[in-house]
Amino acid sequence: MTNEILLQLLAAFLFTMGMLVVLLRRDTIMILMGIELLLNAANLSLVVFSKSAHMIEGQVQVFFIITIAAAESAIGLSILVNLYRNFGSIKTQSATTLKG
Amino acid sequence: MSPVIIILCILSAVLATTMLFAKSPITSALCLLGVLIMTAAIYGLIGEHMIATLQLVVYAGAIMVLFIFSIMLLNLTDSENEYRKKPLVFVTAMALGLSIFGFLAYAIKEHFGTHSAEKNMGMFSPEVIAELGGNSKVLSHALFSQFYVSFEVISLALLVAVVGAVVLAKRKID
Secondary structure, eight states, X not given: OOHHHHHHHHHHHHHHHHHHHHHHOXXXXXXXXXXHHHHHHHHHHHHHHHHHTTOSHHHHHXXXXXXXXXXXXXXXXXXXXXXXXXXXXXXXXXXXTTOO | OOHHHHHHHHHHHHHHHHHHHOSSHHHXXXXXXHHHHXXXXXXXXXXXXXXXXXXXXXXXXXXXXXXXXXXXXXXXXXXXXXXXXOHHHHHHHHHHHHHHHHHHHHHHXXXXXXXXXXXXXXXXXXXXXXXXXXXXXXXXXXXXXXXXXXHHHHHHHHHHHHHHHHHHHHOOOO
């Protein structure tokens, strides 16, 4: 087993954990953190594949993904503050105004 | 396979699992911070210095500060995990996660079993990168020559996100 396989397995594990965090936790902030973990796992996979294929496109892509993740978390957290201001809770069950 | 990378992998896997099962959001946030720092260390160890620095500054610095700041600002206390009350949901999600991890591991094994090296390789081997002046220089050069349109579009997206965050934070909803 080489470094690449180990790191790809780690990326797969982190992806699974992030997915389970998004699926199981009901706090909005936990869902956002799960999304960050998913993006981090994708970054790790891209960098290791690109490194082992002697390319730099993967690293450039990771640069863009990190920027998008920063933008996404800024927007997500300001939505979360608004959610807390309006409903007094950040549980997903409390924001049910649009639910039929 | 260096032992440091193995230790980092095990630690980040343990921290990710702790993040899933921790009760309070602050514990989860600190575990996520640990995972991000370990990933930065892995990037540094495999020679991607530019990405390691970016990961440390943007992810582990800026984004996690935002998360921990919001957790403390909203004074979030321990949330009882709802899935403890719903064993069926918990078991289904665990089975789904296990199967997805299994599929991914199988795909990785197949990929590294069938695709031998020295085929379809790019031109940026470690020797070439060292000759061109290091990882950061090569990456920055590609970013500002080959990918400059994407770079500009990303900067525009960042500007839109900043304006959107300010508007969302200032708006009063009646």
